[in-house]
Amino acid sequence: MRSKIVAGNWKMNKNGTETEALLAELTAKLPNTSAEVMVAPTFVNLSQAVTATQDSKIEVIAQNMHDALSGAFTGEISGDMLKSIGIQTVILGHSERRAYFGETDAILAKKVASALEQNLRIVFCFGEELEDRKTGNHFAVVKSQLSNALFSLAPSAWKHIVLAYEPVWAIGTGETASPEQAQEMHAFIRTTITEAFDATIAQNVSILYGGSVKPGNAVEIFGKPDVDGGLIGGAALVADDFSAIISAI
Numbered sequence: 001m002r003s004k005i006v007a008g009n010w011k012m013n014k015n016g017t018e019t020e021a022l023l024a025e026l027t028a029k030l031p032n033t034s035a036e037v038m039v040a041p042t043f044v045n046l047s048q049a050v051t052a053t054q055d056s057k058i059e060v061i062a063q064n065m066h067d068a069l070s071g072a073f074t075g076e077i078s079g080d081m082l083k084s085i086g087i088q089t090v091i092l093g094h095s096e097r098r099a100y101f102g103e104t105d106a107i108l109a110k111k112v113a114s115a116l117e118q119n120l121r122i123v124f125c126f127g128e129e130l131e132d133r134k135t136g137n138h139f140a141v142v143k144s145q146l147s148n149a150l151f152s153l154a155p156s157a158w159k160h161i162v163l164a165y166e167p168v169w170a171i172g173t174g175e176t177a178s179p180e181q182a183q184e185m186h187a188f189i190r191t192t193i194t195e196a197f198d199a200t201i202a203q204n205v206s207i208l209y210g211g212s213v214k215p216g217n218a219v220e221i222f223g224k225p226d227v228d229g230g231l232i233g234g235a236a237l238v239a240d241d242f243s244a245i246i247s248a249i
């Protein structure tokens, strides 16, 4: 039985005071749900956010990490450091990391391996660009992103992986994949994992959809059988919107 998950990616938003305020509002408005609820504030506010949510069902997760455990990597954060402040889950491969910070599939494969060594759970993001969809290349692109970063893993690693399909053209643009497009791709992802591993792994991995999910479209998207929740950007910064999206699951 796979988990339902709603995760909020706060990106580079909210200073310390604002982080505490948003978490307090969110905690107060959190609907009663059996779904897992995660939020990813910036690195500097993680520790504070872990403390602020210790009595709530909100899990604080990280937006990124370096693959090395420690060393001369100025400005970077390791999985070990995340673990030491109580973080259990890290987002890897977000399209903004790929586009603005040069994260390739090969770099991501190293980050995935390192996160697993640290016993971190991974929310692994991937998805095609608009051009790939226009040219009908979207399935091939998604398959290669998955295969390059995840298909050398041991089968046992998959219990630590959550997938987040995020078509780049739908992130922060207000344009959403239709529920049918999301379902079609999520079903394709399960078939691809079945071929590379087996049906049990494919059926047990949670696959989130991300890309302009809002209170107004969440019910329809989450209603699709292979969509197990969402990775939410902009709407996760507004407590009323994020709680409405959580209610939709």
Ligand code: PEP
Pocket: 009, 166, 170, 171, 172, 173, 174, 210, 211, 212, 213, 231, 232, 233, 234, 235
């Ligand atoms: C995201 O950044 O992962 C995301 C899905 O953003 P938005 O919801 O704003 O499109």
